[in-house]
Amino acid sequence: VDCNKSRKVGKRALHDFQALLNQVEQHSRPFVGKGKVADYIPALAEVNPLQFAIAVVTTDGQIYTAGNCESRFTIQSVSKVMTLTLALQRYEEALWRRVGKEPSGTAFNSLTQLEFEKGIPRNPFINAGAIVTCDALYSRLSAPIHSMLEAFRAQSDNPRVIIDKKVANSEYEHRHRNAAMAHLMKSFGNFDNQVDDVLKAYFHYCAIELNVVELAKAYSYLSNAGYCQFSNQQLLTARQTKQLNSLLFTSGLYDAAGDFAYRVGMPGKSGVSGTIIAVVPGKFTVAVYSPGLDKVGNSVAGIEALAKLSEMIEFNAF
Numbered sequence: 001v002d003c004n005k006s007r008k009v010g011k012r013a014l015h016d017f018q019a020l021l022n023q024v025e026q027h028s029r030p031f032v033g034k035g036k037v038a039d040y041i042p043a044l045a046e047v048n049p050l051q052f053a054i055a056v057v058t059t060d061g062q063i064y065t066a067g068n069c070e071s072r073f074t075i076q077s078v079s080k081v082m083t084l085t086l087a088l089q090r091y092e093e094a095l096w097r098r099v100g101k102e103p104s105g106t107a108f109n110s111l112t113q114l115e116f117e118k119g120i121p122r123n124p125f126i127n128a129g130a131i132v133t134c135d136a137l138y139s140r141l142s143a144p145i146h147s148m149l150e151a152f153r154a155q156s157d158n159p160r161v162i163i164d165k166k167v168a169n170s171e172y173e174h175r176h177r178n179a180a181m182a183h184l185m186k187s188f189g190n191f192d193n194q195v196d197d198v199l200k201a202y203f204h205y206c207a208i209e210l211n212v213v214e215l216a217k218a219y220s221y222l223s224n225a226g227y228c229q230f231s232n233q234q235l236l237t238a239r240q241t242k243q244l245n246s247l248l249f250t251s252g253l254y255d256a257a258g259d260f261a262y263r264v265g266m267p268g269k270s271g272v273s274g275t276i277i278a279v280v281p282g283k284f285t286v287a288v289y290s291p292g293l294d295k296v297g298n299s300v301a302g303i304e305a306l307a308k309l310s311e312m313i314e315f316n317a318f
């Protein structure tokens with residue numbers, strides 16, 4: 001397995017960081033299984049809640065892990081960061097006329113604000129914002145699902161990454177709330193393509209299946225000034241990467257972004273499968289997985305792990 005192989009790199013630093021991750025895991029264990037597994041998508045409700053995994057990918061290419069790091073899961077809303085990244089490669093200001101940069105203060109799937117604010121979602125990380133970003137991306141890609149999958153394959157350094165079709169189809173069948181958002185945006189003139197086509201792409205992005213090591217690799221560019229060392233690509237400029245991290249800091253954990261900033265102090269993004277990525281710019285990207293969610297929809301043990309990690313490395317953006 002990938003994660004065992006990577007333990008051999010870089011002895012001394014590895015030893016320290018490895019000990020640290022072991023302590024993080026030990027700290028987090030009592031929280032594993034706490035909270036509730038997402039059940040609004042039937043295929044997600046079947047997941048074993050007693051899982052925990054964490055992986056760190058440093059900017060100099062070291063990889064450290066603890067827990068069941070071979071466990072695979074769908075990345076859900078963490079895909080929204082890649083959607084935005086691919087959109088930012090193709091649009092600048094034109095995208096920001098269609099989606100805002102402000103925290104929403106509402107649930108990730110809230111509809112009400114979208115009507116008051118005339119079909120312009122608050123930010124690209126709530127569902128409405130991710131869906132409109134998908135719509136923009138959809139207009140510029142000839143094979144939107146394939147291009148996203150290829151991006152994850154290249155950046156996670158695993159050409160065999162797949163999409164969990166069962167999850168994607170189950171989400172599509174239960175798409176009513178997301179479809180309502182897309183139609184509302186269309187009624188305000190903020191949607192170009194067929195709603196169902198874009199939703200299909202959006203759900204396939206959410207259903208990309210990775211383990212924590214692959215996820216941390218895929219988002220390693222966020223801690224590395226936009227450069228992905230696994231695909232050898234400059235995905236964003238250093239400036240765009242700073243801007244993206246700033247938005248993750250204020251909106252990456254929905255209406256719990258303030259609490260996460262307070263406890264963890266890193267830009268981050270969560271998903272309802274129980275995964276969270278977080279970034280220490282210039283140092284490392286970390287991915288954590290544990291399916292039990294708190295009321296907002298964030299992994300209980302995942303947040304505990306990142307808070308402990310932040311405390312132990314004495315890092316926070318300030």
Ligand code: DON
Nearest residue numbers: 076077108206270271272297
């Ligand atoms: O749109 C949905 O319902 C999901 N596929 C993605 C939701 C998600 O992960 C939001 N996260 N906390």
